[in-house]
Amino acid sequence: xxGMAIDxxxxxxxxLLKGTALGAAAALLPSVGRSDELAAWxxxxxxxxxxIAETLFGRMGDDFPDIEQARFxxxxxxxxxxxxxxxxxxxxxxxxxxxxxxxxxxxxARFSKLDLETRGRILDAWPDHWLGPLRMAATAIKxxxxxxxxxxxxxxxxxxxxxxxxxxxxxxxFELPPVDDDPPLSEILP
Amino acid sequence: xIMPDRPTDGWLRERLQKTGRILDPFxxxxxxxxxxxxxxxxxxxxxxxxxxxxxxxxGVDVLALEAGAYHLPQVEFNQREDRxxxxxxxxxxxRTDPGMNLTMTHGRGVGGSTVHNICLSEDTPxxxxxxxxxxxxxxxxxxxxxxxxxxxxxxNIRVSAIxxxxxxxxxxxxxxxxxxxxxxxxxxxxxxxxxxxxxxxVLGCAYNRKQSALITYVPDGxxxxxxLAWGCEVRxxxxxxxxxxxxxxxxxxxxSGRSLGSLTVTAGEVVVAGSSVMTPALLDxxxxxxxxxxxxxxxxxxxxxxxxxxxxxxxxxxxxLPQSYVVNEFADFYKDGHGGFLIIPLFGHPGTAAAxxxxxxxxxxxxxxxxxxxxxxxxxxxxxxxxxxxMDGDRVRLDYELNAGDRQTxxxxxxxxxxxxxxxxxxxxxxxxxxxxxxxxxPAEIDIVDSIGVGPAEVLLSSVHPQCAVxxxxxxxxxxxxxxxxxxxxxxxxxxxxxxxPSSVGVPxxxxxxxxGTMVARGLLRDLGGGA
Numbered sequence: 001x002x003g004m005a006i007d008x009x010x011x012x013x014x015x016l017l018k019g020t021a022l023g024a025a026a027a028l029l030p031s032v033g034r035s036d037e038l039a040a041w042x043x044x045x046x047x048x049x050x051x052i053a054e055t056l057f058g059r060m061g062d063d064f065p066d067i068e069q070a071r072f073x074x075x076x077x078x079x080x081x082x083x084x085x086x087x088x089x090x091x092x093x094x095x096x097x098x099x100x101x102x103x104x105x106x107x108x109a110r111f112s113k114l115d116l117e118t119r120g121r122i123l124d125a126w127p128d129h130w131l132g133p134l135r136m137a138a139t140a141i142k143x144x145x146x147x148x149x150x151x152x153x154x155x156x157x158x159x160x161x162x163x164x165x166x167x168x169x170x171x172x173x174f175e176l177p178p179v180d181d182d183p184p185l186s187e188i189l190p
Numbered sequence: 191x192i193m194p195d196r197p198t199d200g201w202l203r204e205r206l207q208k209t210g211r212i213l214d215p216f217x218x219x220x221x222x223x224x225x226x227x228x229x230x231x232x233x234x235x236x237x238x239x240x241x242x243x244x245x246x247x248x249g250v251d252v253l254a255l256e257a258g259a260y261h262l263p264q265v266e267f268n269q270r271e272d273r274x275x276x277x278x279x280x281x282x283x284x285r286t287d288p289g290m291n292l293t294m295t296h297g298r299g300v301g302g303s304t305v306h307n308i309c310l311s312e313d314t315p316x317x318x319x320x321x322x323x324x325x326x327x328x329x330x331x332x333x334x335x336x337x338x339x340x341x342x343x344x345x346n347i348r349v350s351a352i353x354x355x356x357x358x359x360x361x362x363x364x365x366x367x368x369x370x371x372x373x374x375x376x377x378x379x380x381x382x383x384x385x386x387x388x389x390x391x392v393l394g395c396a397y398n399r400k401q402s403a404l405i406t407y408v409p410d411g412x413x414x415x416x417x418l419a420w421g422c423e424v425r426x427x428x429x430x431x432x433x434x435x436x437x438x439x440x441x442x443x444x445x446s447g448r449s450l451g452s453l454t455v456t457a458g459e460v461v462v463a464g465s466s467v468m469t470p471a472l473l474d475x476x477x478x479x480x481x482x483x484x485x486x487x488x489x490x491x492x493x494x495x496x497x498x499x500x501x502x503x504x505x506x507x508x509x510x511l512p513q514s515y516v517v518n519e520f521a522d523f524y525k526d527g528h529g530g531f532l533i534i535p536l537f538g539h540p541g542t543a544a545a546x547x548x549x550x551x552x553x554x555x556x557x558x559x560x561x562x563x564x565x566x567x568x569x570x571x572x573x574x575x576x577x578x579x580x581m582d583g584d585r586v587r588l589d590y591e592l593n594a595g596d597r598q599t600x601x602x603x604x605x606x607x608x609x610x611x612x613x614x615x616x617x618x619x620x621x622x623x624x625x626x627x628x629x630x631x632x633p634a635e636i637d638i639v640d641s642i643g644v645g646p647a648e649v650l651l652s653s654v655h656p657q658c659a660v661x662x663x664x665x666x667x668x669x670x671x672x673x674x675x676x677x678x679x680x681x682x683x684x685x686x687x688x689x690x691x692p693s694s695v696g697v698p699x700x701x702x703x704x705x706x707g708t709m710v711a712r713g714l715l716r717d718l719g720g721g722a
Contacts, residue, residue, distance in 0.1 A: 060555025082276040128625040147541030151272035159561040164269035178410035188338035
C-alpha cells in the first residue's frame with residue numbers, strides 16, 4: 001500500500017517451506033528468525049550469496065570479470081541497504097535453502113563449500129526443476145543477482161555498453177515554465 | 191575535454207521552495223503537528239497530480255501526499271540501475287506475485303510512474319470508451335466529452351509527434367519487419383521536448399526533457415496554491431460511519447527508508463491515486479470495502495513477455511528513444527473494445543537485460559555478448575484476466591494468472607513477434623520461456639510456442655500498466671465507483687487513477703490516467719459547489 005513495506009522479489013514463504021523439506025528445516029534454525037538488522041546478512045548468508053554469484057557469473061566466459069573484479073560483494077551490500085528488513089529476511093531464507101540443498105540431495109557438503117562445477121550443476125537444474133518452489137527460487141536469484149553483477153562498470157566493456165551519459169555529458173539547465181494559459185476546467189467540462 | 195559541473199535544478203524549483211508549500215518529512219517530523227486540508231490527494235502520479243493541479247488552480251485548499259522523494263532530476267538521476275531502481279520504483283521495480291509469475295513495475299516518488307515511463311502518449315481509444323459506456327454504464331466519459339480533456343493534458347505535458355530522426359535501431363528493426371509483412375503500425379506521440387536521445391528514460395530523465403508530472407503538473411499545482419508533502423507513506427484512511435475523515439501517515443526518509451515519525455491528516459475529502467496496486471491495497475488496509483465488493487478483484491495489467499531477435503547488424507538498443515514505433519495490426523480493441531495486442535519495442539540496460547535473458551553461466555554469457563546485436567520487443571496484451579490486489583499481513587499481495595483467452599492472445603503475440611523478427615532479418619529468435627533457453631532459427635519453428643504454452647511455470651509475465659482494480663460502474667453491481675470516482679457506499683472518498691478503468695485501455699495509459707484525474711477533479715469541484 002502507500003507506504004507498506006516494500007516486497008521486492010517476495011517469495012511465497014509458505015510455498016517455499018512446504019515445497020522443500022529443507023526449507024522447513026532452514027526456517028526452524030534459530031538464526032533464521034526475522035531480523036530488522038542488515039547484520040543478519042553478515043556471515044554465512046553473505047558467503048552463500050558470493051558462492052551463488054560465482055556460480056552464475058564466473059562461468060560466463062573469460063571476457064567477463066570475476067565477481068571480485070566486478071565488486072559483487074560491495075554492490076550486494078549496497079543493494080541490501082536499499083531493501084526493507086522483511087525482504088532481506090526472505091533473501092536470508094533463500095540463501096539458507098541454497099546452502100543446505102546439497103545435503104538433502106545426498107551430498108555431505110554445504111553449497112558454498114562445493115566446487116564451482118558441482119555448484120553449477122545444482123543451480124543449472126533449478127529453472128526447470130520439478131519442484132515449483134525451486135523454479136521460483138531460480139527466478140528470484142536471477143532477478144536479484146543479475147542487476148547486482150551488472151551494476152559495475154567493469155562488466156560493461158565485454159558487452160559493449162557505454163554507460164551513463166551523465167558521466168560524460170552535462171548540458172545546461174533546462175527547465176520550462178508550467179503551462180499557465182489553460183482555461184478554467186468548467187469551460188471544458190461544464 | 192573538461193566537462194562542466196553538473197548543474198543544479200533551475201529557477202522554478204527554487205521559486206516554489208520559497209512558497210513554503212513543499213513539506214519534507216524531516217520538517218514535518220520535527221513539527222509533530224497534524225495537517226489539515228479541504229482535500230487530500232494520495233499519490234502524485236498521472237492521476238493524482240492532475241487532480242492536485244486542477245483543484246489547486248480552482249482555489250481549493252488541497253494537499254498532495256507522496257510516499258517517495260521529491261527528486262531533483264539534474265542532480266539525483268545518475269542513469270545507473272543500481273541507484274535509480276530504488277529511487278523511482280516501488281519494490282525496486284520488481285514487485286512480484288508470491289508465485290513469481292508476474293513482475294510489476296510501478297513508480298514511487300513525486301510524479302509516480304510518469305517519471306520512469308517511456309513517454310508513449312495516446313488518448314483512450316474511442317472503442318474502449320464505448321465499451322465502458324455499454325458494459326459498465328459509465329456516464330460522461332465519451333469521446334466528445336473527453337476530447338478537450340485530452341487536449342488539455344497534451345498541452346500540459348507537451349505532447350508532440352515523434353520525428354523520423356528519433357527512431358532508434360531497435361524500433362527501426364521492428365518497423366522493418368512489420369513493413370515487410372504488410373502489418374500496420376505507426377510512430378507514436380510522446381511528451382519530450384528537445385530530447386537528447388540518450389536512452390535513459392526508464393531511469394528518469396536527468397536532462398528534464400521528459401515532461402513528466404514531476405516537472406509539469408506537480409509544480410504547477412504548487413504554484414497555484416496547493417501543498418505537497420513528500421516522504422509521507424499513508425498507512426490507513428481514517429473513517430467514521432462510512433465517511434473518510436483523513437489519513438494516518440508514516441513519515442519516512444525515502445532515501446534511506448528510515449522512519450521519522452507519524453502524522454495525522456484531517457480532510458473533508460480524500461482522493462486516492464496511488465496506482466492500481468497501491469490504491470486497492472490502501473483500501474484493504476483501511477478496512478474499506480465498496481458496496482459490491484469489487485475493489486481489488488478486477489486488476490488488469492497489460493501482461494507482456496520479451497521476445498528477442500539476434501541480428502548481424504549492431505543495434506545498440508539502449509541508445510535513443512526506447513520506444514517510438516508500435517505495431518497495431520493485431521490490436522482488435524481499436525475496433526470493438528475487446529481483445530488483441532500491440533507489439534512494442536523495448537530494451538533494457540545491462541542489469542535489467544541480464545535478468546530477462548535466459549539461464550546463467552555460459553548461456554547468459556553468450557547472450558550478453560550479443561547485447562549490441564539484440565533487438566527486443568513485447569506483445570502487450572489487452573487482457574481480460576481478473577487479478578487481485580490485497581494486503582497479506584504488512585505486504586501488498588498480487589495474484590494474477592492468465593485466463594484461457596488471454597493465454598491464447600499471448601501465444602499469438604509471441605508467435606507474431608517472432609515472425610516479425612524473422613521478416614526483419616533476425617538470425618535467431620529467443621523465445622520468452624524461463625525453464626530453458628528456447629531459440630528458433632526459422633519461421634517454421636515458431637509453432638513450438640503452441641506446444642510449450644504460456645502457463646505460469648513457462649513464462650514470467652511483466653507489467654508496467656496496472657489498471658482497473660477499483661473500477662467505475664453505473665451501480666454497485668457493476669463497479670466499485672461511480673462515474674465521478676466516488677466509492678460506492680462511502681462519503682468523502684474518491685479514486686483518481688487508472689484503477690477506475692472498467693477495462694484495460696489497451697494502449698499505454700498515461701494520457702488516460704491524467705484524464706481520469708482531471709475528470710475526478712471536475713466532479714469534486716461540482717460537489718464542492720465550485721466553478722473553476
